[in-house]
Amino acid sequence: MISLTGITRSYDLGSSTVTALDDFDLQVDRGEFLTVMGPSGSGKSTLLHILGILDTPTAGTYRLEEHDLTTLADRELSRIRNEHFGFVFQSFNLFNEFNALENVMLPLIYAGLRGSARRKRAERLLADVGLDHRMYHYPNMLSGGEQQRVAIARALANDPTLILADEPTGNLPSDKGEEILQIIDGLNRDGVTVVMVTHDERLGARGSRCVRLRDGRIESDSGRAA
Amino acid sequence: MSFRDRIWMGLRHLRTRSVESALIIIATAIGVALVSGMIGFIRAYDLQTEYLLAHPAYREVLVEVIGAETQLSEPAVPFDPATSAEINLGVSDLHLAKESVPAIAFGYLADATTLSPGLAGVDVLRGISGGIGGGGVAGGAAGNVARSPVPDGDEHLRGAGSGGGRWGSADAEESGSPPTGSRFDLEQFFQADPDVVTELPLDSFAALRVTADYFRAYGLEAARGTLFDDRDVDDGTPAIVLGSQLARTLFPDSDPVGKRVRLALQTYTVMGVLATSPLHDVDTGTRLDRLAFVPNAAARFSFAGNVVRLQRPTRTLRFAVADSADLEAAVAQLGSHFDGEYGPGSVRVAAPVEALREEREKLGRILSVVLFLAAAALTIASINLFNLMLMRVVKQTKGIGILRALGASRRDIFRGIATESALMSVAGAAAGLGAAPIVSRLLARTLFADPGGAAAVSWPFLAAGALAALAFSLLFSVWPAHQAASVDASLAIRTE
Ligand SMILES: Nc1ncnc2c1ncn2[C@@H]1O[C@H](COP(=O)(O)OP(=O)(O)OP(=O)(O)O)[C@@H](O)[C@H]1O
Ligand SMILES: [Mg+2]
Numbered sequence: 072m073i074s075l076t077g078i079t080r081s082y083d084l085g086s087s088t089v090t091a092l093d094d095f096d097l098q099v100d101r102g103e104f105l106t107v108m109g110p111s112g113s114g115k116s117t118l119l120h121i122l123g124i125l126d127t128p129t130a131g132t133y134r135l136e137e138h139d140l141t142t143l144a145d146r147e148l149s150r151i152r153n154e155h156f157g158f159v160f161q162s163f164n165l166f167n168e169f170n171a172l173e174n175v176m177l178p179l180i181y182a183g184l185r186g187s188a189r190r191k192r193a194e195r196l197l198a199d200v201g202l203d204h205r206m207y208h209y210p211n212m213l214s215g216g217e218q219q220r221v222a223i224a225r226a227l228a229n230d231p232t233l234i235l236a237d238e239p240t241g242n243l244p245s246d247k248g249e250e251i252l253q254i255i256d257g258l259n260r261d262g263v264t265v266v267m268v269t270h271d272e273r274l275g276a277r278g279s280r281c282v283r284l285r286d287g288r289i290e291s292d293s294g295r296a297a
Numbered sequence: 298m299s300f301r302d303r304i305w306m307g308l309r310h311l312r313t314r315s316v317e318s319a320l321i322i323i324a325t326a327i328g329v330a331l332v333s334g335m336i337g338f339i340r341a342y343d344l345q346t347e348y349l350l351a352h353p354a355y356r357e358v359l360v361e362v363i364g365a366e367t368q369l370s371e372p373a374v375p376f377d378p379a380t381s382a383e384i385n386l387g388v389s390d391l392h393l394a395k396e397s398v399p400a401i402a403f404g405y406l407a408d409a410t411t412l413s414p415g416l417a418g419v420d421v422l423r424g425i426s427g428g429i430g431g432g433g434v435a436g437g438a439a440g441n442v443a444r445s446p447v448p449d450g451d452e453h454l455r456g457a458g459s460g461g462g463r464w465g466s467a468d469a470e471e472s473g474s475p476p477t478g479s480r481f482d483l484e485q486f487f488q489a490d491p492d493v494v495t496e497l498p499l500d501s502f503a504a505l506r507v508t509a510d511y512f513r514a515y516g517l518e519a520a521r522g523t524l525f526d527d528r529d530v531d532d533g534t535p536a537i538v539l540g541s542q543l544a545r546t547l548f549p550d551s552d553p554v555g556k557r558v559r560l561a562l563q564t565y566t567v568m569g570v571l572a573t574s575p576l577h578d579v580d581t582g583t584r585l586d587r588l589a590f591v592p593n594a595a596a597r598f599s600f601a602g603n604v605v606r607l608q609r610p611t612r613t614l615r616f617a618v619a620d621s622a623d624l625e626a627a628v629a630q631l632g633s634h635f636d637g638e639y640g641p642g643s644v645r646v647a648a649p650v651e652a653l654r655e656e657r658e659k660l661g662r663i664l665s666v667v668l669f670l671a672a673a674a675l676t677i678a679s680i681n682l683f684n685l686m687l688m689r690v691v692k693q694t695k696g697i698g699i700l701r702a703l704g705a706s707r708r709d710i711f712r713g714i715a716t717e718s719a720l721m722s723v724a725g726a727a728a729g730l731g732a733a734p735i736v737s738r739l740l741a742r743t744l745f746a747d748p749g750g751a752a753a754v755s756w757p758f759l760a761a762g763a764l765a766a767l768a769f770s771l772l773f774s775v776w777p778a779h780q781a782a783s784v785d786a787s788l789a790i791r792t793e
Contacts, residue, residue: 120787125701149706158702181709228654247408
């Protein structure tokens with residue numbers, strides 16, 4: 072489904088150059104649950120941002136299905152993010168000025184969905200993560216676990232094919248983290264491809280495949296080995 | 298993303314950052330108020346200058362006895378034609394000059410006075426009736442001082458309005474005028490006549506004592522009844538003509554024409570009501586619609602019984618040209634005419650428009666300095682505003698990154714931020730436009746001694762000013778929106 076070839080992402084800091092990803096190749100197949108591990112600064116978040124086309128590589132090509140994403144314009148890339156990708160972050164990243172329902176509605180707004188259709192869909196998504204009783208709560212009235220569930224509902228708004236999660240349980244106590252992981256597991260079982268960055272070895276083992284990074288390169292890849 | 302959704306999101310953002318948003322809106326409002334208020338004021342100033350330059354008062358040439366102005370605050374001096382060497386200008390001088398000076402189209406008298414209805418002042422007069430009957434002269438000054446809105450004669454006589462003295466003018470010369478030399482019975486004089494109106498809704502009102510040409514020079518016509526003519530003035534007919542608004546005030550539910558009104562010591566017959574006029578009296582600042590007009594027969598000889606009497610002389614003769622282009626010629630011709638009549642240098646001949654031009658020029662210079670300073674201050678303020686808008690975007694960086702992750706394109710972000718800024722600009726502009734007339738009026742009130750008949754607020758120009766300021770602040774929102782759109786999403790999400 073995804074094919075990265077020769078991806079390099081380096082930051083030019085004037086006097087020096089930081090290479091976050093170094094001539095990086097990676098294939099992700101449809102339906103995989105890929106976990107990404109590695110020490111801090113190894114390039115995990117950078118990889119996730121490049122996969123989610125929030126960041127553009129300095130060199131290399133990114134193919135999504137049959138499309139070469141490096142040739143597409145911002146509007147098309149934004150549409151792909153909106154319709155096919157769902158992001159889940161460590162720090163939830165909900166908007167405090169919007170309540171849970173409205174936060175979930177945001178991707179639907181950009182998708183052009185309107186009125187009651189939009190609202191109904193957002194309500195259903197929240198119900199699916201068990202928050203039908205918290206729809207009108209603002210993020211600061213929700214617990215961390217609840218916030219992350221709202222974030223997942225938001226990520227799922229447009230039925231994405233790929234979920235990109237950057238340490239989604241990093242800010243949660245282990246039982247709440249487990250709840251989140253259950254949801255993600257369930258999604259993967261329903262056929263959604265998942266790429267999840269984690270520091271936690273136990274969580275790393277929960278995926279179908281684990282890639283370890285070091286200094287912007289792949290140190291090991293359980294999928295390759297197997 | 299629909300327009301409605303953009304507005305909705307924009308409003309939400311404004312609400313969460315309410316203090317900051319309020320500051321920006323207030324700053325915009327002040328800027329818009331100042332800019333449009335100033336532009337509106339400049340326009341109003343120009344309009345007022347135009348109005349004044351076209352005003353009949355500035356087609357006038359004034360002829361005054363030199364030294365007359367120094368007597369303004371002094372009590373009237375009884376005039377004795379036999380012994381006085383003073384030059385006494387009067388109606389006859391008007392007629393003479395009009396005949397011999399070709400540049401002149403009109404010649405008239407116009408002196409300010411105050412009229413009070415009923416028997417006001419009579420109680421006071423009773424106490425001193427002996428004085429009046431006995432040929433006292435103290436009352437003559439009341440209301441008769443040239444172009445002074447408040448009669449500055451004897452304090453006791455203020456309520457009595459004009460006239461009453463021996464040298465009293467037309468006002469005092471009622472048909473059955475007080476006999477001179479013998480004791481005069483006030484009680485009988487003021488005996489209630491059922492046909493005469495003595496009670497009016499106003500305690501007093503301003504009036505001009507004029508001759509007939511005044512109406513012609515000011516283009517005034519009767520809406521009802523007629524205006525008095527030169528003969529009425531010469532005869533001392535106790536007629537009164539009312540400005541349209543004054544007529545409505547004094548006689549709210551009846552036609553005033555033909556009514557007889559007791560105004561202090563005089564019974565006037567309302568001869569006519571003027572058609573509405575846009576003009577005001579430049580000396581007193583009163584609209585003509587609010588004034589009354591009574592005949593002015595200054596310095597006219599009259600024959601009452603076997604005594605020859607002279608009306609109080611006037612201080613100022615007013616001449617007017619039909620076309621302001623003739624003013625210079627009129628000043629020169631009048632100068633030589635009066636030099637011939639009374640000897641060189643005996644009267645001052647001047648066109649008030651000269652003084653007006655000078656004053657306006659001076660005011661214009663002050664104005665440009667003020668405007669320049671205001672513009673400089675506004676520039677600094679707008680730089681600040683710009684900075685506030687930019688800071689806002691910087692603070693929103695993370696949110697922008699998240700929205701990008703959710704599928705917002707750069708264009709969506711640009712539009713979102715621009716909508717937010719536009720909401721603030723429009724709110725600010727609306728508030729500013731509301732305050733602009735106040736600014737404009739305030740400027741007008743501080744800078745003009747007499748805002749007069751010209752409007753201090755010019756709405757189309759106010760609106761144009763507000764639009765300009767709005768466009769300016771919208772322009773200011775383009776750059777922050779552009780900045781927001783070019784935020785690197787990956788970096789933005791990493792910011793805390
Ligand atoms: N904008 C930037 N400018 C310069 N260097 C950067 C920038 N963003 C990331 N880097 C560098 O790129 C490298 C990879 O960063 P990245 O955030 O991908 O690491 P990570 O594996 O996610 O680390 P962590 O586990 O701490 O989140 C790091 O060395 C980081 O310092
Ligand atoms: Mg990271």
